[in-house]
Amino acid sequence: MNKGLFITFEGGDACGKSTQVKLFREYVEKHPMKDKFVFLREPGGTELGEEIRKLLLSYNLDAPVPKAELMLFLASRAQICEKVIIPALNEGKIVVADRFYDSTIAYQGMARGIMSPEGILNLNRSILGNITPDLTFYLKLSPEDARARKLKMSEGFDRMEMEEFTFHQKVCDGYDYIAKLESERFHIIDARKSIEEIHEEIKQTFEEKLIEKTSQLSSDDITQQ
Numbered sequence: 001m002n003k004g005l006f007i008t009f010e011g012g013d014a015c016g017k018s019t020q021v022k023l024f025r026e027y028v029e030k031h032p033m034k035d036k037f038v039f040l041r042e043p044g045g046t047e048l049g050e051e052i053r054k055l056l057l058s059y060n061l062d063a064p065v066p067k068a069e070l071m072l073f074l075a076s077r078a079q080i081c082e083k084v085i086i087p088a089l090n091e092g093k094i095v096v097a098d099r100f101y102d103s104t105i106a107y108q109g110m111a112r113g114i115m116s117p118e119g120i121l122n123l124n125r126s127i128l129g130n131i132t133p134d135l136t137f138y139l140k141l142s143p144e145d146a147r148a149r150k151l152k153m154s155e156g157f158d159r160m161e162m163e164e165f166t167f168h169q170k171v172c173d174g175y176d177y178i179a180k181l182e183s184e185r186f187h188i189i190d191a192r193k194s195i196e197e198i199h200e201e202i203k204q205t206f207e208e209k210l211i212e213k214t215s216q217l218s219s220d221d222i223t224q225q
Ligand code: TYD
Pocket: 012, 013, 014, 017, 018, 041, 042, 043, 057, 073, 099, 100, 101, 103, 104, 105, 107, 108, 158, 160, 161
């Protein structure tokens, strides 16, 4: 069994994910295991990945066609998996990723309709191997609530955020699909709750997962002796 712990944060636009990742990061700074954490974001997280991120999210050039978009997300993920995530998990680190393949299932699979969600899952597995998060926090917000929140936001929107309402509705369907398929790792959070309530829920669920993983590892040690 993998010695590390792999945690991901997922959700559609305006669900409050970035705020929660930031709060969790602040919480971790005072955690007894703080040196074990590795934080990253997708797309990005490596030098090449950050360049790919610019290509994907900016308006500066010819927007990628859907298949090119899918390949660019996967290229960024292949880089970060091999260079950062897999080595960190092998060293027993706690990897916290802001988005992973569930985003590709929701955005490129369901919303863009490039291929079925199962097709995206298989493509990910064939490129990246069987790397699956141990715990995924999915901040679930209806497309209607997301639209209402976005109307109140003042900052500019990136290329994905500017998509139509129906696109974001399909993103939600994509998340619901994978959350049902891999339900054992999903912790679904009602993103309408207050920031503090959500943060508490995340901390508590994370600590429970950490205890579970630690006890699994120590029972593995005993079996091997
Ligand atoms: P980001 O600024 O990180 O947005 P957020 O705060 O919403 O996470 O932008 C990432 C965007 O890329 C976001 O709209 C979701 C999209 N995305 C995909 O379409 N497919 C993917 O595989 C990933 C990782 C992200």
